[in-house]
Amino acid sequence: MPALTLQEFERLALPTLLDYATIPCLSPSFDESWAANGELDRAATLLADWLTTTLPSATVLVHHLEGRTPLISAVVEATAPVDGTVVLYGHLDKQPPLGDWSTGLDPFIPVRRGDQVYARGISDDGYSTFSAGLAVAALENDGVAHPRIVIVIEASEESGSEDLEAYLDDLTDTLGDVRLLVCLDSGALSYDRLWVTTSLRGLVNTEVRVGVLERGVHSGSASGVVPSSFRVLRQLLDRIEDASTGTVLLPEANATIPDAVHTAAKTLADEFGDVLAAEMPTLPGVELMGDSPAERIVRQTWHPALSIIGLGGAPEPAIAGNVVRPHTTAVLSMRLPPTVDPLDVYAAIERTLLNDPPEGAQISLRGTNTAQGWVAPALEPWLTDALNQASTDAFGREAAFTGEGGSIPFLASLGRRYPDVQFVATGVLGPHSNAHGIDEMLDLPTAVRVTNVVSAVLEAYVYAKEHV
Numbered sequence: 107m108p109a110l111t112l113q114e115f116e117r118l119a120l121p122t123l124l125d126y127a128t129i130p131c132l133s134p135s136f137d138e139s140w141a142a143n144g145e146l147d148r149a150a151t152l153l154a155d156w157l158t159t160t161l162p163s164a165t166v167l168v169h170h171l172e173g174r175t176p177l178i179s180a181v182v183e184a185t186a187p188v189d190g191t192v193v194l195y196g197h198l199d200k201q202p203p204l205g206d207w208s209t210g211l212d213p214f215i216p217v218r219r220g221d222q223v224y225a226r227g228i229s230d231d232g233y234s235t236f237s238a239g240l241a242v243a244a245l246e247n248d249g250v251a252h253p254r255i256v257i258v259i260e261a262s263e264e265s266g267s268e269d270l271e272a273y274l275d276d277l278t279d280t281l282g283d284v285r286l287l288v289c290l291d292s293g294a295l296s297y298d299r300l301w302v303t304t305s306l307r308g309l310v311n312t313e314v315r316v317g318v319l320e321r322g323v324h325s326g327s328a329s330g331v332v333p334s335s336f337r338v339l340r341q342l343l344d345r346i347e348d349a350s351t352g353t354v355l356l357p358e359a360n361a362t363i364p365d366a367v368h369t370a371a372k373t374l375a376d377e378f379g380d381v382l383a384a385e386m387p388t389l390p391g392v393e394l395m396g397d398s399p400a401e402r403i404v405r406q407t408w409h410p411a412l413s414i415i416g417l418g419g420a421p422e423p424a425i426a427g428n429v430v431r432p433h434t435t436a437v438l439s440m441r442l443p444p445t446v447d448p449l450d451v452y453a454a455i456e457r458t459l460l461n462d463p464p465e466g467a468q469i470s471l472r473g474t475n476t477a478q479g480w481v482a483p484a485l486e487p488w489l490t491d492a493l494n495q496a497s498t499d500a501f502g503r504e505a506a507f508t509g510e511g512g513s514i515p516f517l518a519s520l521g522r523r524y525p526d527v528q529f530v531a532t533g534v535l536g537p538h539s540n541a542h543g544i545d546e547m548l549d550l551p552t553a554v555r556v557t558n559v560v561s562a563v564l565e566a567y568v569y570a571k572e573h574v
């Protein structure tokens with residue numbers, strides 16, 4: 107089968123992808139007025155129109171369940187006598203810009219430098235609609251037999267896919283007998299081969315507020331008398347994390363790590379070296395956690411870890427006055443091992459932070475979000491072979507398989523919904539793709555290669571299932 111080229115991608119997909127990059131279609135968690143401002147709808151319409159044009163044989167619909175973000179489905183009926191549906195998944199909602207981007211770059215004005223394009227949402231996960239659409243179009247245009255395919259592009263992924271379950275219920279008949287799910291929203295450790303994700307961490311986010319005063323009071327009067335809300339927060343955080351090592355102290359958040367995970371990490375580190383050290387924009391002198399490159403891979407994919415991702419109740423440094431502040435709020439984000447239950451961990455966090463409040467401070471939690479981690483079911487041999495062959499054809503090397511430190515909550519819920527489904531979680535989020543950070547980047551040749559892999563897997567599905 108002739109493979110899609112970068113030139114074809116530039117001609118068929120890039121103009122619309124660049125249009126999409128200009129839309130500030132933030133996920134609902136980051137944009138309370140998403141329904142009123144219609145940016146998610148604008149993006150959905152743009153992408154659905156592109157799918158309609160690119161895939162004339164597809165039935166493309168934008169769904170709008172009451173009060174929920176839109177979802178695009180594109181159904182292409184089978185052209186081979188094989189059972190089952192293959193779902194190609196991506197999302198169109200974006201993370202917020204996060205901060206100032208580097209000189210010359212802007213989150214919503216795409217900039218191309220060489221074969222890389224910079225814009226918010228371009229690689230996480232704007233490219234996915236285009237890869238999915240072009241992968242199927244390549245088969246259709248070349249008359250290659252393919253299974254029934256449903257492209258699903260949702261718009262709540264960066265908010266924990268909070269709308270996806272409702273759509274999966276609503277679209278049960280459209281989805282049909284799902285046998286294979288290709289998730290185009292995952293990461294890569296390098297750009298020289300296909301990376302397939304074997305596990306994802308879970309997540310608990312919650313906002314803890316420590317209140318001590320009705321209003322701020324001159325620190326000359328109140329300090330030394332009224333407990334500092336920041337100091338109380340430090341005591342609370344010490345209950346869940348060892349401040350000197352970063353070890354999460356809650357038993358509920360820790361899992362037994364399978365030996366195979368250690369072995370796979372060692373194999374990866376032996377081949378690639380200290381991949382995580384190479385990827386992090388660490389300042390001189392900063393020591394990374396983990397005793398070895400392999401241990402860092404294990405830590406990133408199977409250890410719980412706490413990050414404080416937002417702080418409230420304190421003024422900007424330039425306008426700070428000598429005041430004992432009335433409250434401090436911290437947003438806790440805890441990544442979790444793939445196998446632990448995030449609701450158990452949240453219950454433990456709640457218990458640990460709210461019981462016996464230090465110095466009688468008023469402690470409250472709100473804004474809780476959880477995401478279940480995920481371990482991929484073992485791949486059927488035909489699929490492993492197909493991925494290795496497709497990776498060899500597209501990249502010149504066999505595919506590699508590893509865990510991811512991030513979370514894609516719907517994979518866990520789909521796993522429960524379709525217990526026998528095979529998953530391929532892959533993507534373009536390699537080094538310096540900066541998903542969720544500033545300067546998000548899409549490596550165009552990688553997007554093209556991933557697209558070709560998707561075509562190849564769809565073709566291989568027919569061979570595998572026809573002969574079974």
Ligand SMILES: [Zn+2]
Binds near residue numbers: 197230231263291
């Ligand atoms: Zn994503």
